[in-house]
Amino acid sequence: MSNKIRILYIDDYELDRELVKDALEKEHMGFKVTEASNRQEFEALLKTSEFDAVLSDFNIAGFEGLQVLEAVRAHNPKIPVIIVTGTGSEEIAVKAMQQGASDYVIKRPKHILKLPQTILAAIEKKTLREQRKLAKEMLQYSEKQYRSLFNSIRDAILVVDTNRQIIDCNPAFIDLFGYSKKKILGKQTIIIYENKEEFRRMGSAIKDHMGDPGFLYPVRYQKENGSVFLGETNVFYMRDDEDTIVGFIGLIRDITERKRVEKEHEKLQEKLQQAQKMESVGRLAGGVAHDYNNALTTIMGYTELALMDADPKGPLHDDLNQILKAGRRATDITRQLLAFARKQTIAPVVLDLNETVESMLKMLRRLIGEDIDLVWMPGKDLGNVKMDPSQIDQILANLCVNARDAIEGVGKITIEMKKIFFDEDYCADHTGFIPGEFVLLAVSDNGCGMDKEILNNIFEPFFTTKPVDKGTGLGLSTVFGIVKQNNGFINVYSEPGKGTSIKIYLPQHEDETVEILKENTAKIPQGQGETILMVEDDLSILKLAEKMLKGLNYTVLIAGTPKGGIRLAKDHTGEIHLLVTDVIMPEMNGLELSKQLKLLYPDLKCIFMSGYTANAIAHHGVLDEGVHFVQKPFAKKDLASIVRKVLEE
Numbered sequence: 001m002s003n004k005i006r007i008l009y010i011d012d013y014e015l016d017r018e019l020v021k022d023a024l025e026k027e028h029m030g031f032k033v034t035e036a037s038n039r040q041e042f043e044a045l046l047k048t049s050e051f052d053a054v055l056s057d058f059n060i061a062g063f064e065g066l067q068v069l070e071a072v073r074a075h076n077p078k079i080p081v082i083i084v085t086g087t088g089s090e091e092i093a094v095k096a097m098q099q100g101a102s103d104y105v106i107k108r109p110k111h112i113l114k115l116p117q118t119i120l121a122a123i124e125k126k127t128l129r130e131q132r133k134l135a136k137e138m139l140q141y142s143e144k145q146y147r148s149l150f151n152s153i154r155d156a157i158l159v160v161d162t163n164r165q166i167i168d169c170n171p172a173f174i175d176l177f178g179y180s181k182k183k184i185l186g187k188q189t190i191i192i193y194e195n196k197e198e199f200r201r202m203g204s205a206i207k208d209h210m211g212d213p214g215f216l217y218p219v220r221y222q223k224e225n226g227s228v229f230l231g232e233t234n235v236f237y238m239r240d241d242e243d244t245i246v247g248f249i250g251l252i253r254d255i256t257e258r259k260r261v262e263k264e265h266e267k268l269q270e271k272l273q274q275a276q277k278m279e280s281v282g283r284l285a286g287g288v289a290h291d292y293n294n295a296l297t298t299i300m301g302y303t304e305l306a307l308m309d310a311d312p313k314g315p316l317h318d319d320l321n322q323i324l325k326a327g328r329r330a331t332d333i334t335r336q337l338l339a340f341a342r343k344q345t346i347a348p349v350v351l352d353l354n355e356t357v358e359s360m361l362k363m364l365r366r367l368i369g370e371d372i373d374l375v376w377m378p379g380k381d382l383g384n385v386k387m388d389p390s391q392i393d394q395i396l397a398n399l400c401v402n403a404r405d406a407i408e409g410v411g412k413i414t415i416e417m418k419k420i421f422f423d424e425d426y427c428a429d430h431t432g433f434i435p436g437e438f439v440l441l442a443v444s445d446n447g448c449g450m451d452k453e454i455l456n457n458i459f460e461p462f463f464t465t466k467p468v469d470k471g472t473g474l475g476l477s478t479v480f481g482i483v484k485q486n487n488g489f490i491n492v493y494s495e496p497g498k499g500t501s502i503k504i505y506l507p508q509h510e511d512e513t514v515e516i517l518k519e520n521t522a523k524i525p526q527g528q529g530e531t532i533l534m535v536e537d538d539l540s541i542l543k544l545a546e547k548m549l550k551g552l553n554y555t556v557l558i559a560g561t562p563k564g565g566i567r568l569a570k571d572h573t574g575e576i577h578l579l580v581t582d583v584i585m586p587e588m589n590g591l592e593l594s595k596q597l598k599l600l601y602p603d604l605k606c607i608f609m610s611g612y613t614a615n616a617i618a619h620h621g622v623l624d625e626g627v628h629f630v631q632k633p634f635a636k637k638d639l640a641s642i643v644r645k646v647l648e649e
């Protein structure tokens with residue numbers, strides 16, 4: 001039967017073989033014995049058949065028991081070998097056992113009887129040992145795997161006991177913290193935290209998550225060199241077979257860089273959103289500005305003309321003045337929108353800001369009223385900036401109005417100028433600052449100040465804390481737009497109840513200043529009968545400007561289209577001194593028209609009017625030097641003075 005225990009028995013003494021064979025095969029003991037009487041037979045059988053155990057005599061002619069042991073081990077180490085020896089050779093048997101024999105039996109009937117048990121025990125022992133060996137190998141293998149994972153993983157790993165003493169750590173931990181392994185093993189983990197508080201925080205987190213397999217926790221750690229970093233820590237509980245917690249494993253990752261990148265990303269996202277918002281407000285403003293400003297020009301222009309006819313003491317005069325006032329406010333709003341969207345046409349010139357601001361003080365004092373002191377602190381050796389003076393005007397007016405609104409009753413507003421230089425180091429520590437030479441324009445007040453919530457929103461277009469009829473929420477966003485357009489930056493300091501200081505840094509400009517024509521408020525300059533060709537597709541404005549210019553003693557030719565204007569110029573026999581033209585018109589734009597007309601009248605001077613610049617005459621909103629421009633809506637005075645200025649150039 002195949003499930004008998006198969007024995008290979010080598011012995012050169014036949015009688016012995018029979019004795020053993022009988023003992024094993026009788027009475028259905030369950031053994032099958034195959035005999036070999038010499039080395040050749042033995043080796044052949046070992047190779048061709050399968051056996052569960054080998055019995056071997058110790059003294060075989062030409063083949064020692066030890067050699068049998070060796071042959072079996074070489075063939076299959078799982079097969080146990082039992083030595084059968086004659087009486088009185090126990091010494092030899094012991095030697096055999098030392099060499100790896102499983103057991104020995106003495107050839108005496110009494111002992112032979114125990115042979116079956118001996119064999120079974122040997123087989124069992126061998127199997128057990130093999131199993132144990134295998135298990136041990138497997139354990140060693142998996143330990144080795146873990147160890148190599150432990151050593152090669154890039155996260156720092158720390159193993160601690162329940163007293164939070166360090167049992168083990170991996171090379172990544174050493175790299176991250178800087179401690180040598182020798183220095184850190186056995187220490188309390190408190191030395192790796194930024195402070196006691198962090199150590200304690202981690203301790204309570206460990207307690208709180210006791211029921212979980214592990215948890216993720218941010219902690220501030222400290223390296224051996226004292227530097228501190230934010231770590232994201234994965235804590236796992238180590239449990240024994242009884243499920244008792246015996247320690248903790250921490251996987252620590254330095255997330256400083258990740259946090260920095262995330263923050264940067266957020267900032268960029270915010271900037272992008274802000275840019276998109278500006279873009280859409282700009283498009284909206286640009287879209288309506290043209291028609292809107294044409295309408296405003298007409299409203300205000302005719303109001304002005306009507307005012308001249310009205311009795312200054314009558315009620316009509318007052319009503320018309322109200323219309324004019326509302327018109328100015330409306331003008332201001334579109335101007336703010338365009339400025340905020342950086343779609344405002346600007347004519348930058350090199351300015352001494354001390355002078356520019358000084359010339360505005362009178363207007364600003366009027367703006368803020370009598371209860372508030374305006375303190376003016378000009379700067380020393382300020383240097384120049386290159387900017388459109390009307391933008392300085394806009395900035396100061398907006399900031400002073402805000403300061404005025406923040407002051408209840410009496411108070412003080414300070415305008416201060418200073419020259420200032422930021423180096424790279426300073427800017428690295430101060431976000432938003434740009435290295436270089438700047439002129440600082442600071443407007444401070446001792447008004448109500450702002451809390452964080454408001455501060456975070458002040459540059460938002462349409463953000464206001466004021467009642468509907470008082471605030472538009474465009475003041476500071478306009479200032480922001482202007483400062484950006486001029487490559488400067490803004491810083492705001494404010495505290496509730498203490499006051500506010502808004503600091504504007506404008507890049508210094510090397511060139512010399514130019515003389516700015518101070519607005520002549522005294523008199524509206526009159527014409528001397530010069531001929532002006534006026535081209536404008538908005539008929540109400542055309543009529544208005546005609547009426548204004550005629551009233552100023554000019555000869556006026558008008559055309560509603562560029563082609564009409566060219567025809568008129570061809571048919572005209574006398575001189576044409578000046579072209580005043582709209583910029584955006586069907587057929588051709590104002591610039592193109594002026595070029596064609598110059599072929600007929602080479603000395604022709606030009607003024608462009610627009611409520612909104614397309615880039616037809618300006619490059620990204622900036623006018624070429626020597627190009628004259630009047631912004632719609634314009635008052636009679638504006639038109640009169642620019643016409644006079646250009647004609648007399």
Ligand code: ADP
Nearest residue numbers: 402403406449464465471472473474475476500
């Ligand atoms: P508006 O003045 O139309 O409300 P702004 O853009 O000029 O719009 O200002 C936005 C908001 O910022 C104001 O409503 C106010 O809450 C706050 N603010 C601006 N300047 C000051 C200041 N100097 N002091 C206190 N709060 C201010």
Ligand code: MG
Nearest residue numbers: 398402475476
């Ligand atoms: Mg404001």
